[in-house]
Amino acid sequence: MNEQNKFAGTVAVVTGGASGLGLASAKRLLAKGAQVVIADLASSRGAAVADELGAQASFVPADVTSADDMNAVFEAATKRGTLRSLVHCAGRGGAVRLIEKDGSPGSLEAYENVVRVNLFGTFNALRLAAAAMARNEPDAGGERGACVLTASVAAYEGQIGQVPYASSKAGVVGMTLVAARDLASKGIRVCTIAPGLFDTPLLARLPEEIRDSLGRMVPFPPRLGEADEFAALALHILENPMLNGETIRLDGAIRMQPR
């Protein structure tokens, strides 16, 4: 493997980069010398975060479900230089039961909203990243770029109430190998990380005792994951040319129970 720094002088797009796993990935990419374009909702802390991260970072407000917004993100990225990396972290939860407690059927609209952000949004980010990367000169190994998508262990063990979330994340897992095959002729790799329980603002909304008890459910280490541990794997995937078409669980061996 070419041990040279793959990131120096290149550009990365990080969706959901204003918070949590995306923000940690943006920080690691910057530390390696990449320029980073953070794509996150206009309502996010993206602008303040990019300011804090310095001149090599910028923020483009974007909803990952919008073709126009995401076109603007990749235009901004390719204006900065050669886009070699995508870390796609934007995502959301949203509980829906097939039969709600009052006996009514689960909301079709709520289901669609989660799938739209997590699954359509992933396809939107991936197709635009791939189209931009395909225009790159290949490196010595023939590679033009690499993409990391974010699923969840809920793709495999969805808990009660997680029908929309689990099915959207299973869609991301299902997309991974076929995307890698689809983009192989262009020298673009695609892998997915399926995180277990990570200590990010997503979980920070829960009371501390619940977060502690969630952490203790993890066989080893018996704690929540740190966002930087996700970022470390994301960068390894981007660096290692043999990783392709695979979803990697990052979960301390947890297997979620029905509830």
Ligand SMILES: NC(=O)c1ccc[n+]([C@@H]2O[C@H](COP(=O)([O-])OP(=O)(O)OC[C@H]3O[C@@H](n4cnc5c(N)ncnc54)[C@H](O)[C@@H]3O)[C@@H](O)[C@H]2O)c1
């Ligand atoms: N934290 C965990 O334990 C955990 C576990 C499994 C999977 N994940 C997945 O990891 C990803 C990142 O989660 P996190 O924990 O960092 O959460 P987070 O809430 O800290 O960050 C998610 C970011 O995505 C952004 N976002 C949401 N909808 C968006 C949209 N439509 N367009 C653009 N940006 C949007 C949010 O504004 C936020 O900044 C998500 O896809 C989540 O499903 C997280």
